[in-house]
Amino acid sequence: MRSKVVLRRLFRNPQARYGIIAFVLLVALAYIGPYFGSYEWTEKDFMAFLSPPDADHWWGTTSIGQDMYAITLRGMQKSIVIGVLVALIATGLAAVVGAFAGYFGGWLDRVLMWGVDLLLVLPSFLILAIVSPRLRDGSWIWFVVLLAAFTWMITSRVVRSMTISLREREYVQAAVYMGIPRWKIIFRHIVPNLSSLLIIDATLNVSGAVVGEAALSFFGFGIQPPDVSLGTLIAEGSRNATGYPWLFAFPAGMLVLLVLSVNLIGDGLRDALDPGSNS
Amino acid sequence: MSILEVTDLTVTFPGGVQAVRGVSYGVERGEVLGIVGESGSGKSVTSLAIMGLLPRGAQVSGSVKLHGRELLGMDEDEIVKVRGKSISMIFQDPLSAFTPVYTIGDQIAEAVRVHQKMAKDKAAKRAVELLDLVGIPNPNLRAKAFPHEFSGGMRQRAMIAMAIANDPDLLICDEPTTALDVTIQAQVLEVLKTAQQETGAGIVMITHDLGVIAGMADRVLVMYAGRPVEQGPVDDIYYRPRMPYTMGLLASIPRIDGEEGSLVPIEGNPPSPSALPPGCPFAPRCPMKVDMCDDEEPPLTPFGSGRHVACIRSHEIEHKGLTGADVFPVPVIPPSDVVRVPRAERATVLRLDDMIRHYPLMKGAVFKRRVGTVYAVDGISFDIAEGETLALVGESGCGKTTTLQQIMQLAPPQGGRVVVLGKDSAKLDKAARKALRRDLQIVFQDPMAALDPRMPVGDIIAEPLRAHGRKDVRARVSELLELVGLSPEHAERYPQQFSGGQRQRIGIARALALEPKLLVLDEPVSALDVSIQAGVINLLEELKNTLGLSYLFVAHDLAVVRHLADRVAVMYLGRIAEIGTVENVYDHPAHPYTQALLSAIPLPDPEMERTRKRILLEGDLPSPADPPSGCRFRTRCPKFARLSEAERQRCVDEEPSVARLGNAVDHGAACHYAEEIEVITASDDQEEK
Amino acid sequence: MGKYLLRRLAINVILVAVAASLAYMLAATTMNPRGAYEGRQPPVPEAVIDATLDAYNLNDKTPVLQRYATWASGVITGDFGKTWNGGSVNDEMGRRVWVSLRLLLIGTIVGFVVGVALGAWSAVRQYKISDRVIGVSAFVLMAIPVFVLATLLAIGTYNLNRGLGFTLIEYTGEYNPKLAGWDQLMNRLNHLILPTISLSIGVSGAAFYSRIQRNMMLDVLGQDFVRTAMAKGLRRRTALIKHALRTALIPSATYFAFALGTMFTGAIFTEKIYAWHGMGAWLVDAINANDVNSVAAVTFFAAVCVLAAGFLSDLLVAALDPRVRVS
Ligand SMILES: Nc1ncnc2c1ncn2[C@@H]1O[C@H](COP(=O)(O)OP(=O)(O)OP(=O)(O)O)[C@@H](O)[C@H]1O
Ligand code: SF4
Ligand code: SF4
Ligand SMILES: [Mg+2]
Secondary structure, three states, rough: OHHHOOOOOOOOOHHHHHHHHHHHHHHHHHHHHHOOOOOOOOOOOOOOOOOOOOOOOOOEEEEOOEHHHHHHHHHHHHHHHHHHHHHHHHHHHHHHHHHHHHHHHHHHHHHHHHHHHHHHHHHHHHHHHHHHHHHHOOOHHHHHHHHHHHHHHHHHHHHHHHHHHOOOOOHHHHHHHHOOOHHHHHHHHHHHHHHHHHHHHHHHHHHHHHHHHHHHOOOOOOOOOOOOOOHHHHHHHOOOOOHHHHHHHHHHHHHHHHHHHHHHHHHHHHHHHOOOOOO | OOOOEEEEEEEEEEOEEEEEEEEEEEEEEOOOOEEEEOOOEEEEEEHHHOOOOOOOOOOOEEEEOOOEEEEEOOOOHHHHHEOOOOEEEEEOOOOOOOOOOOOHHHHHHHHHHHHOOOOHHHOOOHHHHHHHHHOOOOHHHHOOOHHHOOOOOHHHHHHHHHHHHOOOOOOEEEEOOOOOOOOHHHHHHHHHHHHHHHHHOOOEEOOOHHHHHHHHHOEEEEEOOOOOEEEEHHHHHHHHOHHHHHHHHHHOOOOOOOOOOOOOOOOOOOOOOOOOOOOOOOHEEEOOOHHHOOOOOOOOOEOOOOOEEOOHHHHHHHOOOOOHHHHHOOOOOOOOOOHHHHHHOOEEEEEEEEEEEEEEEEEEEOOEEEEEEEEEEEEEEEEEEEEOEEEEEEEOOOOOOHHHHHHHOOOOOEEEEEEEEEEEHHHHHHHHHHHHHOOOEEEOOOOOOOOOOOHHHHHHHHHHHOOOOOOOHHHHHHHHHOOOOHHHHHHOOOHHHHHHHHHHHHHHHHHHHOOEEEEEEEEOOOOHHHHEEEEOOOEHHHHHHHHHEEEEEEEOOOHHHHHOEEEEEEEEEEEEEEEEEHHHHOOOOOHHHHHHHHOOOOOHHHHHHHHEEEOOOOOOOEEEEEEOOOOOOOOHHHHHHHHHHHHHHHHHHHOOOEEEEOOOOOEEEEEOOOOOOOOOOOOOOOOOO | HHHHHHHHHHHHHHHHHHHHHHHHHHHHHHHOHHHHHHHHOOOOOOHHHHHHHHHHOOOOOOOHHHHHHHHHHHHHHOOEOOOOOOEEEHHHHHHHHHHHHHHHHHEEEEHHHHHHHHHHHHOOOOOOOOHHHHHHHHHHHHHOOOHHHHHHHHHHHHHHHHOOOEEEEEEOOOOOOOHHHHHHHHHHHHHHHHHHHHHHHHOOOHHHHHHHHHHHHHHOOOOHHHHHHHHHOOOOHHHHHHHHHHHHHHHHHHHHHHHHHHHHHHHHHHHHHHHHOOHHHHHHHHOOOOHHHHHHHHHHHHHHHHHHHHHHHHHHHHHHHOOOOOO
């Protein structure tokens, strides 16, 4: 019932509507697009090095003859998967840690929040940069876990402070006075009432993770060759961006569109879920 | 000529919400016009429209003339010269009405400087004078304080000071005392009267409290669904209402001088402004409705001298001399069996012995540290017998809610004892505590906050049942919904789809799910409109009698308490000041605080209000972190002021404890010089005893 | 107050110490400075390598805890050790800190001021064309990662300069060492333009603040005290600026710390892309060069930056908001 209202409001919000349409199109492009291109992403065309976009190579080729269209879409797939997974893990973690810290307070709260502070102070970039290239065989899943481990802290603080105010809410107290165990109260009354925050946050974490992955890969600390991601492609492209703009323009453009569409959805969701907000 | 002339004012918000539909009135110099109506009836929107302060999307039409000059459609350059100069406004919530980052003095000085060419230091001086005028102690010092450092009553005074800074011709007060305690309300109303004398301004007084209007207003306008439905001199409206809505409203309010008998509830809810019924907007709730009422909206027509009524049957009402109690069905509430047993022979369901609850006092949000102790509850004792209602009354901050929480937690108190149904809360293990929770349930103040917005009502009511392993959940939920006057189909809806009164019924159903013996009620009706309130009060009374419940009832509304409670305990700063049966305490209050409290409550009776003698208290509630030595009430005690030096010393040195008063069985007061007097109906004409 | 500050300082010192130690441990256990010497032609004898690494406290044959102890005792006396090839980390840091701080400070302040101003203006003109233009631009800018933005700006400037035929805006390096005096200062300023723009305009700068400020303003606009201010007879504009903006600044200040953190990450890219020799570029180089002590030093710096920003934003909030001050 409520979800129906939210969905209706979401679609009535032009920002969110454009965001959703763009995101769906981009995902479709990433996953269905390769079937239409004439080259595989692993293929190398030795007849065409650094050729500009034309009828054959729609988005041009790289210095070793890879088809930019195929390889960019391949990179996009990676970026989308990483973004979504990181967001799910990070938001889930943030919800649990924040809700427990906020609800129980006392030493548990202090320990958890101290951990959060520490993680915030640690340069996540450094740790990811040192660790992830050394996970070569562990594949990119570990990279996802690491990225998520450095994404959840701010949300968990917000969740914590909202939990503290929810804890004083009368319906939560009512549950306590009914004799319902506290962990049950957290999952039944607290987390569901944070769901709008969590949904919005998960959305924005998607774009954060996409950018984070690209940033690390940009320096060669993220996705390792032969696998590609938007970040590695942009790094590659930016070196020759003035001479061969298509190497930079397509992956960078896709990245910006992806992030933009996700941000639009997030912002629209905020409007739809929170009738009081003005954004 | 009148100062303000409003003609046919309408306000429509985007989305077709007709918040105000044709309001007309005039205000004369020195006159007080009272506007009453339920929440959402368009009172605030009307006054904002006059000031031109509505949000931008709102469409306003009609005419608002100040001294014959049209205000609607005036451009900003002109209207800023009127606002704050000729018309001033006082808002309901004085905390949010001041900018938090500037001092009170600066904000008042700003108001002065907007309209008068004046040097900064002179304006600052004027601000101090104004603060002095509205009775702020140490105005020099207090002008440098920030809004959050003021108490609610002081903020509202400062607000009044700001409003009269430029000698306005018209003051619009939008619920100026709703957020305040009764004793503070009495002070602020007094200040308002002074301000009016000082400026000779006309006042538009908006409120939902019929008592406040009775004492202040010369004429009254009753609003319903965005329109005036009755208008006239205050006595006519109160003693001879000629429109069923006004009649119902007056019959639904409990009174502190009240007679016994059940209240008259108005069934149903006010219509939503975006879905109005075709004819008379009150028709769906009106017991006098005839078919013709649905044909067209009855216009506000002149009726006798100087009054207007919008009801097609008003002449019939006049003719037959009908009152609210004649027109609206009066519910019959079955009497209770338990009360036939003398109190002393009944079991005790709750006993508090010298219970204490102190909190650490923290200061600052960024630089947090402990700076003292709040003595929230500092040794209170009382007991409740089976089938009895004990009311705990007192101003905000006196420790009522803390007391309730301490009882509900079933944890060992910091000091003293809490005994629920014969079991000491300090000696409970986990299982016993859970078992005891079946017998002890609570109904909260805010019916919206008390229900999880993400759960259907059926689940909300079923939650305690499931938690305690009941099997017949479904059947029981239906049964409970019917018990509180809702229908079983409602189980699938969400709390947002119910009105305030219905939500409170859901809260009551949940509390009754496990068939408790003792129900704790934390201000169960204070968030509801009067016409809805009566229904909930009647329900509570009925449930108590039929199910044999005992209530611990917390309220600040002494009229409701008088109606519902058997015994009453008056709290002041974490201690009990007076306790006893309702009749004893209300009719012969012995503690000076109780006396002041009772005399501060406005009666919905203009004649009595005009002659009533008030005991006004000085100043604010002292901080519970730093209570005065000896008797806590001595800083504000009117009796203390009249005592001799030697007698006073006792109040300063020795803390009085509740002592039984000589001639009564169940009546005690914590005052060294307790003396029973009558205050509710005390009037100026009466000779001082 | 004094006691409070001391306690807070102590907590921060501990946090910095733990962060730097963790970074050191991580770097010391996973990095391999030996690699830089082993591959040399002609081959260096192992004993020589060991001796060199020992001198730099980088020898992986020494137990890591022992190396840590040496490093930590050095740090306590203010010595951050040696780089992988024997340079002094302190000297290197001394050079680079100012480069980074200059960039970070200017970037943060420009971003904050521009963002707040635009956001407030946008809120006042809600739903007007200017509001929409600012909103859409902010959205697009926030979607552009710093490294893409920096590259785009560099390409744009390159083309601009080429089109003009002379170098109007510098797009690489910090300054031209050949110039002196006044010219040198102007030249330094010129070199600052692009990095500052790329840092202060996007996710961690103006675009971000303008969104926040707009939301805060709109929240405040609906509040009673703005209405009171107008009821006093203030014009809408005056009421908005004097009452609404002033109050809405408070929450924006709290975001300051958070943004400075992201700014540091942004600075890494900016420095790399514009060939500035700051702390961020050093971090990337140090990781690639297996330079354990430098990595720990940069971590130390970053942690100090974040905590200082947190503290600063608390001070700022206390200065802006009388409600949180202790009387
Ligand atoms: N900005 C707005 N946009 C849309 N509808 C509004 C707006 N402000 C008020 N309304 C609607 O106008 C109607 C009248 O509201 P108003 O605030 O005047 O009631 P009121 O009589 O002052 O009630 P209360 O006693 O609760 O103060 C309500 O239905 C309300 O929902
Ligand atoms: S017009 Fe009809 S429905 Fe309306 S108040 Fe009068 S009798 Fe009732
Ligand atoms: S004890 Fe003294 S101060 Fe206290 S209430 Fe009685 S007369 Fe007043
Ligand atoms: Mg109102």
